[in-house]
Amino acid sequence: MMMRRLRLPLLILLLSLMAAVSGLAQNGTVPHVQEIFDRYGRAKDVTTVVMTREMLTEYDIHLYRSLTMREPGKRLAVVRAAVDADRKVAKSIKEVIDFGTLSSGYYELPPANGLNRYILYRYNPKRGITLIYIEGKLGADDLVSLLLQNKNTDN
Numbered sequence: 001m002m003m004r005r006l007r008l009p010l011l012i013l014l015l016s017l018m019a020a021v022s023g024l025a026q027n028g029t030v031p032h033v034q035e036i037f038d039r040y041g042r043a044k045d046v047t048t049v050v051m052t053r054e055m056l057t058e059y060d061i062h063l064y065r066s067l068t069m070r071e072p073g074k075r076l077a078v079v080r081a082a083v084d085a086d087r088k089v090a091k092s093i094k095e096v097i098d099f100g101t102l103s104s105g106y107y108e109l110p111p112a113n114g115l116n117r118y119i120l121y122r123y124n125p126k127r128g129i130t131l132i133y134i135e136g137k138l139g140a141d142d143l144v145s146l147l148l149q150n151k152n153t154d155n
Helices: 002-026 033-040 053-059 075-087 140-154
Strands: 046-052 061-069 092-098 101-112 115-124 128-136
Touching: 033 061, 033 075, 033 128, 046 053, 053 061, 053 128, 075 101, 075 115, 075 128, 115 140
Parallel strands: none
Antiparallel strands: 046 061, 061 128, 092 101, 101 115, 115 128
16 A cells, blocks of 8 residues: 555656656757767777867867767768757757768757857768867857868868
C-alpha cells in the first residue's frame, strides 16, 4: 500500500526531471556539435584542437574547439545532422550551398552563461570536414574580423 502511494509522486518527479533536462538541450545551452567533438575527437583519422581561455585572452575567446576529418565517410551524415540541429536555434546564419550541398556555414547560437557561441562548418569532398566551435565575449563582427585577418596573413 505504501509503495503505491509513493509510485505516483516518484513518477511525477522523474517526468519533471526528464522535462528539465530535455529543455536544457532544446534551448541551446549545449550545442549538438558537442556530441561530434565527444564522439570523434580522439579518432585516429581526426585532427582536434582545443584551446581554453588562458591561451586566447587576447581575443576574448573562452573556448575554441576544431575538428578536421579528411575522409568522413558515413560520419558526414552524423556531422551534418548535428550542424542542422544547431542551425535550427541559431540567431544568425550564413551558408554557402554548392550544387545543392552545404559546403560552408556560419551559425551564431543564442548566448549561454553570458558567452557568445559560434559554429563554423566547412565540407569539401577533397579536403573533408572542418568543424569549429567558439565561445567567448567577442562579438560576431570581432570574430569575422579575426577570421579575415588570419586568412590574409595565410597568403
